[in-house]
Amino acid sequence: MTLIHRLRRSMADYPPMLWLLAVGCFLNVGGLSFLWPLNSIYIHEELGKPLTVAGLVLLLHSAGATAGYLAGGSLFDRVGARPVLLTGLLTASLVIALPGLIDSWPLYVAVMFLFGLSASFVFPAINALAAKVWPEGGRRAFNFLYVANNLGVAVGTAIGGLVAQVSFDLAFLSASLTLFLFAVFAFFKIRDPEPSVTAPAQPVAEAQAAAPETSxxxxxxxxxxxxxxxxxxxxxxxxxxxxxxxxxxxxxxxxxxxxxxxxxxxxxxxxxxxxxxxxxxxxxxxxxxxxxxxxxxxxxxxxxxxxxxxxxxxxxxxxxxxxxxxxxxxxxxxxxxxxxxxxxxxxxxxxxxxxxxxxxxxxxxxxxxxxxxxxxxxxxxxxxxxxxxxxxxxxxxxxxxxxxxxxxxxxx
The missing domain is CATH 1.20.1250.20 (MFS general substrate transporter like domains)
Structure with missing residues (x-):
């Protein structure tokens, strides 16, 4: 009973929407982690390209991710979290499925850029939404999502390695499915807060005093x-x-x-x-x-x-x-x-x-x-x-x- 009591108390410490965002982080990063440790291996061994070329493709992927962060954050301010999440997740899910269905080097290069762009829409939207739903939480909200992200990395890399041993095509399709599941989850569960929630309900100093152990x-x-x-x-x-x-x-x-x-x-x-x-x-x-x-x-x-x-x-x-x-x-x-x-x-x-x-x-x-x-x-x-x-x-x-x-x- 003590363990159950502690779990209930822990859940009560965080707003319900933050728990939903943490689940989303786990699905999102878990899906991405199916691939990120395997990209260089796939390019070098499956596509027969030198590691220098693999590095250039990953550079292009990071360039797309940089643009995605900026675009996703700006769109969040205009249309809210839910449209940004759905746009990024559905696009990323569709794009990353293509290498699992079609073997083409030029297509893969384009996919890596577009995947970096679309998948990165998600991160600023999640962070900004966390700040909105729990502004008095300070770093506690971001630390909560950080732990959920790392749990996704741990599970995603472990499963992704096993799946890739069977087939790289299956790894791409599995990542696509995971991102699609997060999109479905976001459609039904993720909601932008009412305008009144976007400002702290109490001064920051008072909120921090109410939770001094981690604020x-x-x-x-x-x-x-x-x-x-x-x-x-x-x-x-x-x-x-x-x-x-x-x-x-x-x-x-x-x-x-x-x-x-x-x-x-x-x-x-x-x-x-x-x-x-x-x-x-x-x-x-x-x-x-x-x-x-x-x-x-x-x-x-x-x-x-x-x-x-x-x-x-x-x-x-x-x-x-x-x-x-x-x-x-x-x-x-x-x-x-x-x-x-x-x-x-x-x-x-x-x-x-x-x-x-x-x-x-x-x-x-x-x-x-x-x-x-x-x-x-x-x-x-x-x-x-x-x-x-x-x-x-x-x-x-x-x-x-x-x-x-x-x-x-x-x-x-």
Missing amino acids: ATFERPLTPEFKIPWLPINALFIGFLILWIAYVQWQSSIAVYMQSQGTSLSAYSLLWTINGVLIFCGQPLIAWLVRVFRSPSSQMFLGTGLFLIAFLLILLSNSYSVFIAGMIVLTLGEMLLWPCIPAAVSQLSPPSRLGFLQGLIGSGGPVGRMLGPLIGGLLYDHFPFSTLVLFIIGLMLIPLICFAVYMRTART
Whole structure:
């Protein structure tokens, strides 16, 4: 009975619509995760193209995703969440089914761009809707969706790998079906809040006092309707983008380096298993850190500092145990940063531009994923690995400066 009581209490802590959005996040990211680990393998082994070409196709996919974030966020402000979700999901479902039905290299290149564009409509709409239905929740709302996303990644990659062993065509069709199921779910369950719900029912400070265990103290109240505070918004965008350039090194240049040092692919994959397990099991630790470091800026500084420590560790040693320690530290930084930055943006956003600004800040992710492998690859190919790591360590000064700018200007 105690477990059931705790579950009911946990469900009561979050608005019903946020639970529905979390289910949507699980379906959406689960469907996408059927494919993202397999794209390079499919292009290289099934289509017979070199890895350089695969990298260019994924670059094109990220370019489409960047445009999708911006377009989806802007459309959210004009027409609301439901039309944006349905447009993005149905288009993405249709587009990604095509490679499962037709084997064509030119078609696949076009599909990757259109899929990146349409699938990315969903993310700013979900974030903006979460901010609308629970404005007093602060980072708690975004952290809730972040955990749901990672659960989708864990399940999607596991099932996607098994399905791809049977057939890549089946993997494409399975991803299409999952996105279609989310579209059906969104049609029946996802609703935009009434206009009266878009503003906090109580002052932010009072709402945070009512839930002090996980809420963060934001530096300013919601921005007036007519004014966008561009300086702190741009500071958050740049900081977020640079952090993604650093983060993606663990999926690209660091992965190549570890294999060159004799680390097996399964041992490298274990790092990401640790990442996923820690995201779920480490939530009590993050809740405690949020209680101690209450303001978003202090959480951003701490998260960036943890990113810095993760790279310092692998600079000191190339042993596998050090890479495990680095991944643990990196994951803790990620758990602080990824929910905190969109939550901070939501507090700075005028209600009529909430979707656009969530799309803007979210686009820093695909831009970072485009630039990160390119920068890391150039440094890895022409300099010692230590030079790459030192460059990333130096790069971490930029987010620290950006978050200091946010801290100062978000008060004004």
